[in-house]
Amino acid sequence: MRAIAYSAFGGPDVLSLTDLPEPHRGPDTVVVEVRAASINPVDSYLRGGHLEGLLDTQFPAVPGWDVAGVVVQAGLDTPELRVGDEVFAYARKDTVGAGTLAERVAVPARTAALKPTSLSFVEAAAVPLTGLTALQTLRRAGVGEGHRVLIHGASGGVGTFGVQIARHLGAHVVGTASAANHDYLCDLGAEPIEYGASLVEQASEHAPDGFDAIIDFAGGASLDSAAALLAPTGVVASIADARAATELGGHYVWVRPDADDLRTLATWIDAGHLRVEVARTYPLEQAADAYRDLATGHTRGKIVVTVP
Known part of the structure; x- marks a missing residue:
């Protein structure tokens, strides 16, 4: 599986496209084929080692918590989600490592919901954390x-x-x-x-x-x-x-993953109450450039990494 990963703390230069094992499907998780993953400033703080002690990092670490994609495997106890569902998630876990800038990612069911039907995968990926x-x-x-x-x-x-x-x-x-x-x-x-x-x-x-x-x-x-x-x-x-x-x-306030809150946001988006703005997209192999762009602080709207 292709993924963006880093094996030491540092700037965007520590990021590289690499092959990693397929994600492990737990009993209350689903495996999502990633179509898009948005990036956030917190990713850079984590990659720089600035939040060590708050969240532990397991190397090689794949960054990213926001994701939109399709469920390709369902755990033993995930009745709310099934194979083929189009979902979006704030897929934050207890440790930093198995993030969303990859072709597939294991997503706890408590962090995911059906994506808004009115949004593309790119737009949906821009929603969860923010x-x-x-x-x-x-x-x-x-x-x-x-x-x-x-x-x-x-x-x-x-x-x-x-x-x-x-x-x-x-x-x-x-x-x-x-x-x-x-x-x-x-x-x-x-x-x-x-x-x-x-x-x-x-x-x-x-x-x-x-x-x-x-x-x-x-x-x-x-x-x-x-x-x-x-x-x-x-x-x-x-x-x-x-x-x-x-x-x-x-x-x-430290944001928490919450599937019910994601469903609320999806309902408001599909009803036309909220709009989503995407600044730019980058392909997976150019994720380091996406983070350099984010670091300029001059973007309005989210930067999203797409996965073929």
Whole structure:
């Protein structure tokens, strides 16, 4: 089986196309023939060894947690999935190693769902990690009908889903982004504001009494203004800054695989409530170039690796 793998921590240069054994099918897993796998910044952190101690790595390690493809083998106890099903998954496991940038991958049934029928495999592969992150973070913050929500990093991969999901839940959304992405945010249904010294002033114009939720998908200094902008009963949630929990009484969110949440996203996508943006695709053998592209930070939408 062809796969992209690395046998030592490092940059994209440690990635190579190699032959590996076929994936092992456990009793509660399915083997998926990979059609597409999207890449995420966390893949690079793991490949660089920056998350050692949090997640163990088994070499040679195949990167990737997002996948869309076809079930070719079903485990002994996977009644929700069968051979021939077109699925998508956030196939994160307890250790890093048997990832999705391969011709086939073993996927725990608890991490997979039938892919949205309205999406191609490439588009479906772009959904799981970012879509789940956005959904679970908004849920933890209690975002709902009539809430005024400030989303930092609103034009990024997670933020794009966050804006759309919050709008679908009935919230009024203000999003931070560079000026070049303001038209894009308007198209998604958010009120755009710029980063910088005037952020508090800009944001306060949209929520004079404070925001019911401040959602941080960007990290850095995003939460520096949270105390000044939060309503008395407001909630902060972040995927990038532990201060959300330790200093602001909110939530630090680490996305979890969840088949039910994937089914929710699929339903909303097929109903036309969420759209998916793919920036570029690369063939499997050019995965290192895909990660170099991702590292530039200049993409809007997901980068997806395709497997013939």
